[in-house]
Amino acid sequence: MRAVIADHPGAPDVLHPITLPDPEPGPEQVRVAVEVAAITFIDTLIRAGSPVAPPATFPVVLGNGVGGLIDRVGPDVDPAWIGARVVTPTGGTGGYASLALARTADLHRVPESLGIPEATALLADGRTAVGLHHAAGIRPGETVVVTAAAGGVGSLLVQLAKASGAQVIALAGSADKLDHARTLGADTTVNYRDHDWTTRLRAAAPDGVDVVFDGIGADTTTALFALVRPGGRYVQHGAASGSWGTIDPATAAGKDITVIPLSAIGADPDDLFSFTERALDLAAQGSLRPTIGQTFPLHDAAAAHAAIDSRTTTGKTLLLP
Known part of the structure; x- marks a missing residue:
């Protein structure tokens, strides 16, 4: 099979095409003929050897999400699965390939009304956005800030928050990217690269905000946390800046602010x-739209990672084996 491997951590160019033996499914496994492989921001952190990335053993075929048709099943698996259109995680690695194993x-x-690329774009980002939205418990009329609002998760959070009746401020x-966030329903947009972005944000929400979805971390967390009203929720789900933001638990408790970590939505695999x-159902109904900003051939995975690192991408980046 065709695959892309990283022999060691480093810059995007450590990713290179390789031919590997075709994998065979074992008990409770199937093999997917991959039509679309998803790239997550976590993939780029693992590849770079970032200290905030999950541990990985090199050499590694990255990728934890694929979509395609099942072409082979394990010895104890119902053969009726063969030919099924599916999206699936791959156990953490192995997705950047033309064939992948899954449980x-x-x-x-x-769903019949959904394409495999759209479904693959919703696999990781959809479950994350739906889970974060559920944990935040947004109520009609609340003011919600979404960071990285044109990204894979952020673009979905804008739509989900708006559907809950919130006033949405997109960063x-x-x-x-701000134009795109407005097409998704954002009421106000702020460019966080502007030197006075915090002033603009305060002007947009002079009475404070109720919910923050923070996928950036670092100093951005300090600035955003200061805007949250008593009874608000601060949802920390990413560290795109390279480090997680720090919130003092005593300060949060004193302000009656609930801090919700990313781990809050992953405690139960079910x-x-x-x-x-839920994300797939909403998309099939037309009420949630994934943003597929760019696609790359599988052998150009290094170029895809470079684009993500440069912060020039919008929405989800997909590989096409």
Whole structure:
């Protein structure tokens, strides 16, 4: 099979194409003929050897999400699965390939009205956004800040928050990304690369905000946390800046602010599965739209990572084997 491997951590150019033996599914496994492989921001952190990335053993074939048709099943798996259109995690690695193994327990059938690229774009980002939205408990009329609002998760959070009746303030780093956030329903947009972005944000929410979805971290966390009203929720779900933001628990308790970590939506694997199913259902109904900003051939995975690192991408980046 065709695959892309990283022999050691480093810059995007450590990713290179390789030919590997075709994998064979074992008990409770299927093999997917991959049509689309998802790239997550975590993939780029693992590849770079970032201290905030999950541990990985090199050499590694990155990728934890694929979509395609099942072409082979394990010895104890119902052969009726063969030919099914599915999206699925791959156990953490192995997604940047033309063939991938997955557990039957992880398979999601792609709704007939949804394309495999759209479903793959919703696999990780959809479950994350739906889970974060559920944990935040947004109420009609509340003011919600979404960081990285044109990204894979952020673009979904804008839509989900707006559907809950919130006033949505979208933060992004370019005019094009802010324009995109407005097409998704954002009421106000702020470019966090402007030197006075915090002043603009305070002007947009003079009475403070109720919910923050923070996927950036570092100093951005300090600035945003100061805007949260008593009874608000601060949802920390990423560290795109390279480090997680710090919030003093005593300060949060004193202000009656609930801090919700990313781990709050992953404690129960059944919840993650149901969040993905919910995202796929919403997309099939037309009420949630994934943003597929760019696609790359599988052998150009290094170029895809370089684009993500440069912060020039919008929405989800996909590989096409």
